[in-house]
Amino acid sequence: MYEYDDYDHALVHERVAQFRDQVQRRLSGELSEEEFLPLRLQNGLYMQKHAYMLRVAIPYGTLSAEQLRCLAAIAREYDRDYGHFTTRQNIQFNWIELEQVPDILARLAEVQMHAIQTSGNCVRNITTEAFAGVAADELLDPRPLAEILRQWSTVNPEFLFLPRKFKIALCSAIEDRAAIQMHDIGLYLYQGDAGQMLLRVMVGGGLGRTPILSQQIRDGLPWQHVLSYVEAILRVYNRHGRRDNKYKARIKILVKALGIEAFAAEVEREWQHLKDGPAELTDTEYQRVASAFVPPAYESLPVVDLEYGSHLAQHLGFERWVQRNVKAHKVPGYASVVLSTKPGAALPPGDVTSAQMEAVADWAERFGFGEIRIAHEQNIVLPDVRKRDLFALWQAACEQGLGTANIGLLSDIIACPGGDYCSLANAKSIPIAQGIQAHFDDLDYLHDIGELSLNISGCMNACGHHHIGNIGILGVDKNGSEWYQITLGGAQGQHAALGKVIGPSFAAEQVPQVIERIVQTFTDYREHQERFVDTVQRIGLEPFKERVYRTQEVA
Amino acid sequence: MNKLIRLVDGLPVIESADPTLAIVPLAQWQAGEGLLLGPDDDVESLQPLLADVAMIAIDFPSFRDGRGYSQAYLLRRRLGWQGELRAVGDVLRDQLSHMRQCGFDSFAVRADKSVEDAVKGLAGVSVLYGRSAIEPRPLFRRR
Known part of the structure; x- marks a missing residue:
């Protein structure tokens, strides 16, 4: 670290x-x-x-x-x-x-932490995926450049009063788990033919009122230019982004208004003044920061651990947890573990108690190298766990209520705090999540349904990323009462897609039944072990609409 | 009218603004006068005029409008403007350090605020990771 x-x-x-x-x-x-x-x-x-x-x-x-x-x-x-x-x-x-x-x-x-620029019309926390440095499909470690960007953007005097908030995400794996296409700037880091680090720069993504996936502005940018190039984008945005309407102030609106070619030309013109100047990153700086992210002292372990294997065979619950919550690691004998913060209807998604946090800190030291990650799905990741320790960790996690085997399943709901807390919200999110979790509380059924992301936002600001949920739920206000609009077919990653609205919205108490009908439609049409999102893409929205609205009373 | 904060050799001095100096918008500006820029004005087109400009004032219609920071940066770093660069309008204590970093060297603090108090905002934090008009080298070249 x-x-x-x-x-x-x-x-x-x-x-x-x-x-x-x-x-x-x-x-x-x-x-x-x-x-x-x-x-x-x-x-x-x-x-x-x-x-x-x-x-x-x-x-x-x-x-x-x-x-x-x-x-x-x-x-x-x-x-x-x-x-x-x-x-x-x-x-x-x-x-x-x-x-x-x-x-x-x-x-x-x-303890080397702060709350700087976690809000406001400035560059926010730089994000990457929770498995950076350990994922089996990783191309390069994105963390050194993420840290360099964090420092560069912190209290950068020219860019503290931008037209609107500005989010930068970085990813360098085959699967994009950082959702870079929904960020103001998405950076995809990869290795060129000669082994050099290159960046594909995406710009103008964002959810909110006008959800747009980002477009490529430049490919093959050598890493040394990352700061000058981002600076060029930010200066163009700071000067020309709209300030008359907060809903049209994100960079995505500017990119859309100008068109990606014209926007890129403007950035290029600005960048010509900056490139090869003092903002060009040096090897020394890269090495200084990268030295903080060298791999920990992994043991040389056998790929197959017999004890682990026998636990898998004996405990269905453990086997299931491994199937859903344990992810492949680049080092043999190790795995990354996702601790679910979504145990079901009892607790809001993402809420973690002090005692749970302390337990996780202990496990990070006992089973790993003292490091913890937070995933954008609101779950907690222990990046380096020996496979032979997985069983003990699973037992401890279950005792603390963090062992639910539901990562990537319907009950692994992503939700913003919603109207229970947030003054921007049009509607509550947490009771909707709880209603769905109470309805879908049978783990066997959830595992049969398979991979299905469900995201809930309490308003258009889309903190729950509902547009990219396979099922998205958006709280809307209709004449002072709370209603919920459903979208289907959203996805994150390399095949990112924005969900489409299925029709008129529903009252809170109807939502679990609506989700049930959507799931039934899926299981009726599903071919083999098809994922939900693939079925939606194959058959379209019609069969879902037909089932959901068949006898449903809608306002 | 409120007094001005000016940086003289990097140190703040509180003084009265020169009442005889006209500061006028680009459309009315004549050689020898001060130039008042609004946030929509394109600073890059000013190059041919700069030799005849007495000083430049950049207006912040609201302290939340950050366009003036980029205008100041461009005037200092790209156009090589060496003369006075004054922040006017909604100019408040907690933004002065950012303005200074972006190249402003005089500050017409909003009339209802104490200038003596606002001076305290000039220091800001001592660490600048990135770069600015007055420190073009990012911290990694100074570290």
Whole structure:
């Protein structure tokens, strides 16, 4: 993991002092709420329905055991004993007092963490996939460039008041698990014929009110130019992006208005001034950062572990968990484990208690190298577990309520906090997730249905990424009451697609039955072991619509 | 009218603005006057005029409108503007350090705010990872 040096330490500590002063000035009335708003947002502090919410950055989803323990302590001492992992690999605390925020930030700074730019119209947390550095299908390690971009974008004075928020994601595996096509800038890192690191640059993706997948602006960009090229894109966007309407202010609208060719030409013109200048990355800097991500001291293990094999044969529950929650690792004898934060109707997706966080930190040390990842699906990943330890980990995870064998299944619901917390929401998300989870609580049935992503957003801002869920649910407001619109066929990854609306929306209590009908249609039409999304693509929406609306009362 | 903060050899000085200097928008500007730029003005087309410009003021209609930062950067780094570059409009304490980094060297703080108080905002944080108009080398070249 990247370790802070004196510069990094100085920055987060000075930033805490700066924010402490700003909070003081807000409390004394010297700063108006309007003036304070962007300052607090750039420190991750939102005002929600009931209290302040603090969003803490987890750079590219990577945490140490010590950092996770600090998050657990913050949840216990300043919140209601739990935190919420988000779809951008961060963590949110929902019940925060403004007066305490500087102290919380000081605690975070002690463990090399911060909340800088987790909100606001600036470059947000740089994301990559949760299996970076360990995935069996990885091309190159995306983390050094993610860290370099994190540093470059942090308090970059020219780009703190962009037209709108700006999200950058990086991926370097055969399967795109970082969903780069739905980001303002998506960077796909790969190796050229001569072994050099190259980037495919995608621009103008985003969900929200106008969901658009990004388009390629440049291919074969040598890695040394990543900062100057991103700077060129940001300068063009900062100057020309719309500021008259917040719903038309994302870079995707600018790219669409100009057309990708004209936008690319504008970026190219700007970049000609920057390339080969001081922003060009050096080998020294790359090596400095990359040295923080060298592989840990893996043991030389046999590919087949007999004890592991016999546990698999004896315990159906374990076998199932391995099938869904254990992912291939590039080192023989090791695996990556996904701990599900979606045990079912009892708890909101992504919510994790202090005790659970502490348990995960212990497992990371006991079974791995002290590292934890947060996936954008809101689950927790232990990247390096010996196969022979999987059984013990599974037992411990089950005891803590983190052992549900449902990764990638219908009950592994991705949901934003919704109307229970969020002041932007049109409708609640959590009760919808719980209703579906209560209906689909039979693990056998879920495993039979197979891979199926279900995403719920409580409003158009699409924090639950409903557009790219195989089944997407969007909360809408109709004359003051909450309704839910359903989309089908969304997908993330290399075959990313935006879901299509099936028809009129439903009341909350109808949703589980609607999902049941969609699933029944799928199982009727499914060929062999076809995945849900493939069936939808093959047969189209009609059979689903026909079944769902057959006798359904709709408003 | 509020006083100005000016950077003299990098250090802030509070002084009164010169009342005789006209600062006018591009459309009305004449040689010898100060030039007032709005966020929509294209700074790259100003090159032929710069020799006759007394000073440049960039307007921030709202402190949340960040176009002035890029305009300042371009004036300093690409057009080589060496004269006074003043931030005017919704200019507040907590943005002054960013403005300074982007090349502004004078600040007309919003009239209802204390200039003496706003000066405290110039320092900002000491670490700049990326680069700026006044420090074109990113931290990795200085680290």
